[in-house]
Amino acid sequence: MNLTLQKSTIQKQSVVNITGSKSESNRLLLLQALFPNLTIENISNSDDSQLMAKALKTESVVIDIHHAGTAMRFLTAYFSIQEGREVILTGSDRMKERPIKILVEALQSLGAHIEYLENEGFPPLKIKGKKLSNNKVSLQANVSSQYISALLLIATKLENGLKLTLEGEITSVPYINMTLSLLDEIGVESSFNDNVITVKPISDIQSNKTLTVESDWSSASYYYSIVALSPVGTEIALSSYKNNSLQGDSVLVDIYEHFGVTSTFNNNTVTLIKESSILQPLSLNLQNAPDIAQTIAVTCFGLGISCNLTGLHTLKIKETDRLVALKTEIEKLGGNIDITDKSLHLHESKSIKKSVPIATYNDHRMAMAFAPLALKNDIIIEHAYVVSKSYPTFWDDLISIGFEITQ
Numbered sequence: 001m002n003l004t005l006q007k008s009t010i011q012k013q014s015v016v017n018i019t020g021s022k023s024e025s026n027r028l029l030l031l032q033a034l035f036p037n038l039t040i041e042n043i044s045n046s047d048d049s050q051l052m053a054k055a056l057k058t059e060s061v062v063i064d065i066h067h068a069g070t071a072m073r074f075l076t077a078y079f080s081i082q083e084g085r086e087v088i089l090t091g092s093d094r095m096k097e098r099p100i101k102i103l104v105e106a107l108q109s110l111g112a113h114i115e116y117l118e119n120e121g122f123p124p125l126k127i128k129g130k131k132l133s134n135n136k137v138s139l140q141a142n143v144s145s146q147y148i149s150a151l152l153l154i155a156t157k158l159e160n161g162l163k164l165t166l167e168g169e170i171t172s173v174p175y176i177n178m179t180l181s182l183l184d185e186i187g188v189e190s191s192f193n194d195n196v197i198t199v200k201p202i203s204d205i206q207s208n209k210t211l212t213v214e215s216d217w218s219s220a221s222y223y224y225s226i227v228a229l230s231p232v233g234t235e236i237a238l239s240s241y242k243n244n245s246l247q248g249d250s251v252l253v254d255i256y257e258h259f260g261v262t263s264t265f266n267n268n269t270v271t272l273i274k275e276s277s278i279l280q281p282l283s284l285n286l287q288n289a290p291d292i293a294q295t296i297a298v299t300c301f302g303l304g305i306s307c308n309l310t311g312l313h314t315l316k317i318k319e320t321d322r323l324v325a326l327k328t329e330i331e332k333l334g335g336n337i338d339i340t341d342k343s344l345h346l347h348e349s350k351s352i353k354k355s356v357p358i359a360t361y362n363d364h365r366m367a368m369a370f371a372p373l374a375l376k377n378d379i380i381i382e383h384a385y386v387v388s389k390s391y392p393t394f395w396d397d398l399i400s401i402g403f404e405i406t407q
């Protein structure tokens with residue numbers, strides 16, 4: 001369904017409550033399946049986390065995780081160690097184009113039994129769970145950190161733990177650190193020095209451990225953009241957030257200062273305030289925070305300023321080719337953007353065309369990143385409910401702060 005967002009001005013002060021991080025939730029759900037004593041609070045209500053939870057509970061042979069990349073990668077590792085169980089792990093058409101060979105080969109070298117059912121290197125996979133006998137593996141680290149997190153999450157259940165050697169430049173490092181921090185919180189010992197990660201095995205965790213998931217910083221990014229595009233004095237309070245987050249996307253706090261947006265933390269709430277109008281070009285390497293690239297590019301477009309974003313090599317293999325999608329949609333609105341396969345350069349612009357239908361390519365972040373432009377002009381978001389992949393109540397929350405949205 002398409003949604004029309006009329007040019008709106010939001011309330012001067014508003015409050016939004018966002019549910020738990022999808023990344024933290026998906027890690028904790030897998031750890032909970034391995035260690036049932038674990039209780040999780042403020043779990044993500046995203047489709048991806050619900051699919052992850054369901055996949056971990058089902059007894060079906062065929063498990064379809066739709067568009068959920070993190071779930072696909074984490075479950076490949078999880079089912080590899082479920083002795084005696086055989087599953088077929090599949091997903092959407094796009095999932096069948098998202099590479100998984102690096103992870104499959106690493107698991108196979110640890111002893112896993114995994115076959116490709118269609119194209120080599122891509123889902124669907126047939127996995128026969130077994131005990132993995134090896135504990136050392138090297139893998140290429142510049143394609144997706146999800147492969148590394150997947151291995152780390154099952155490492156505690158390998159007889160001798162795991163020693164992982166990362167080859168090449170390591171991408172999306174904060175997500176690897178998030179995995180290690182969550183392991184640490186349940187009492188697992190690990191180390192990460194230079195390019196080597198080690199994880200010690202454990203058989204169980206301390207009884208009745210409860211972990212509370214911090215709310216999702218990638219979801220918060222859309223409010224940073226909204227505040228940046230609003231008049232000076234606009235405030236939005238978001239909960240529940242803390243200023244020492246495990247999520248790399250919390251770097252938003254520093255990045256949006258560039259647009260005159262300040263963040264103040266108080267009692268699990270972060271309040272974003274548009275303090276001043278700064279219109280300076282922006283240059284940023286987003287290798288550590290790829291999921292906020294679309295938000296930032298669209299903020300710059302909304303403000304009419306130029307930006308140079310680098311470190312975007314992983315964007316081509318996400319829900320869609322996000323570099324091409326950004327270029328196509330920003331150009332429809334009258335912008336001018338050059339892309340390579342790992343960077344983008346947005347040129348300064350003067351206006352935003354009215355009532356342009358924005359295609360979303362089955363990518364939640366395309367829909368959410370473009371929505372804040374309604375503060376500047378009318379805009380149409382196609383297949384708008386794609387947002388449920390990570391943030392099902394996104395449109396209701398925008399209406400609650402003053403957006404005028406109709407079908």
Ligand SMILES: O=C(O)C1=C[C@@H](OP(=O)(O)O)[C@@H](O)[C@H](O)C1
Pocket residue numbers: 022023024070143144145146149171172175290291314
């Ligand atoms: O581990 C995770 O939870 C994620 C890692 C990142 O992927 P890459 O490491 O493939 O960049 C990120 O884009 C994704 O949304 C979530």
Ligand SMILES: C=C(OP(=O)(O)O)C(=O)O
Pocket residue numbers: 067068069070071291318319365390
């Ligand atoms: C890339 C993303 O998710 P995944 O890789 O888990 O599909 C995302 O949420 O932006």
